[in-house]
Amino acid sequence: DIVMTQSPLSLPVTPGEPASISCRSSQSLLHSIGYNYLHWYLQKPGQSPQLLIYLVSNRASGVPDRFSGSGSGTDFTLKISTVEAEDVGIYYCMQTLQTPYTFGQGTKLEIK
Amino acid sequence: QVQLQESGPGLVKPSETLSLTCSVSGGSVSSGDYYWSWIRQPPGKGLEWIGYIYYSGSANYNPSLKSRVTISVDTSKNQFSLKLSSVIAADTAVYYCASLRGSYWYFDFWGRGTLVTVSS
Numbered sequence: 001d002i003v004m005t006q007s008p009l010s011l012p013v014t015p016g017e018p019a020s021i022s023c024r025s026s027q028s029l030l031h032s033i034g035y036n037y038l039h040w041y042l043q044k045p046g047q048s049p050q051l052l053i054y055l056v057s058n059r060a061s062g063v064p065d066r067f068s069g070s071g072s073g074t075d076f077t078l079k080i081s082t083v084e085a086e087d088v089g090i091y092y093c094m095q096t097l098q099t100p101y102t103f104g105q106g107t108k109l110e111i112k
Numbered sequence: 113q114v115q116l117q118e119s120g121p122g123l124v125k126p127s128e129t130l131s132l133t134c135s136v137s138g139g140s141v142s143s144g145d146y147y148w149s150w151i152r153q154p155p156g157k158g159l160e161w162i163g164y165i166y167y168s169g170s171a172n173y174n175p176s177l178k179s180r181v182t183i184s185v186d187t188s189k190n191q192f193s194l195k196l197s198s199v200i201a202a203d204t205a206v207y208y209c210a211s212l213r214g215s216y217w218y219f220d221f222w223g224r225g226t227l228v229t230v231s232s
Contacts, residue, residue, distance in 0.1 A: 096217035
């Protein structure tokens with residue numbers, strides 16, 4: 001199985017400040033057709049996960065442009081340019097290059 | 113947009129079979145663009161992919177659960193279902209159904225989830 005490792009696991013952030021989450025995979029997520037099958041989800045308190053970013057850097061519909069994703073191969077990053085109170089929750093990276101699909105442990109973002 | 117709703121018993125006894133159904137609206141399970149999936153989350157823990165099914169009936173399961181899992185699809189009812197046999201306490205979790213967009217392979221829509229507790 002591909003192991004997904006996120007850091008940090010806890011991320012206290014002051015509103016208006018930037019935030020960054022790292023996700024590393026135990027093997028490359030780059031498919032021969034050129035896509036990295038790495039996606040980001042946010043699970044807000046008491047809710048189901050929602051898609052934020054797909055294929056490394058594509059924002060899902062309705063996701064604010066303060067969210068951005070980057071990376072390739074085994075190293076990926078989710079950045080929030082200026083954190084807002086509504087961004088609290090647990091962020092997960094996930095790989096779908098091969099089954100079983102696997103998630104990172106989650107990064108809990110909280111407001112200072 | 114696609115909406116999904118899980119339904120089923122919230123309490124299952126150890127060694128019995130957990131059965132859940134996901135009702136799909138705003139889209140069709142017969143759509144060739146999607147695979148229909150189940151994901152679970154034990155209380156306070158992370159996410160685990162259980163498996164998916166295509167409208168044709170072709171399925172793919174997590175090897176960690178494969179011997180106990182069956183996912184099926186009912187195109188006439190626009191639903192798909194999960195059965196997990198011989199449950200134990202460790203199967204207690206919130207179970208989510210989700211739509212997996214083919215070609216790009218991301219889960220774009222999720223149900224609200226349903227908590228299933230395994231206890232006698």
